[in-house]
Amino acid sequence: MASLSQLMENEVFMAFASYTTIVLSKMMFMSTATAFYRLTRKVFANPEDCVGFGKGENAKKYLRTDDRVERVRRAHLNDLENIVPFLGIGLLYSLSGPDLSTAILHFRLFVGARIYHTIAYLTPLPQPNRALAFFIGYGVTLSMAYRLLKSKLY
Helix, strand or coil, X not given: CCCHHHXXXXXXXXXXXXXXXXXXXXXXXXXXXXXHHHHHHCCECCHHHHHHHCCCHHHHCCECCCHHHHHHHHHXXXXXXXXXXXXXXXXXXXXXXXXXXXXXXHHHHHHHHHHHHHHHHHCCXXXXXXXXXXXXXXXXXXXXXXXXHHHHCC
């Protein structure tokens, strides 16, 4: 079993850790952005969230949807759907002994695609911008999964 010091010497794993930190930080920013838009636009999903803005019937007017809030929320949900598989597959891939330059290319493409996807979603840029960013990130995760299964399949 590999020790922590061995992992810290593994350049591919350290690159994965670096790019994972970037993409997880971006995902954390999206939850903060959702909360910011909810508060500034006074748009809430739950009655208890409206307490500071009124009571009873007066508070109910804040239980609504807003296009901007929903756009940020959907971008965050898309991150959750795509970053979680990247984390699992990327971790296994980084520990399988891939070539450093190939691994870094995978990680950079994924992180760049997720950042661009968020920009395309929030701006909003016309399609196919968002779709291309999604498929690049998805393709990177599939590529790592394929390489992992091909090289380490039992």
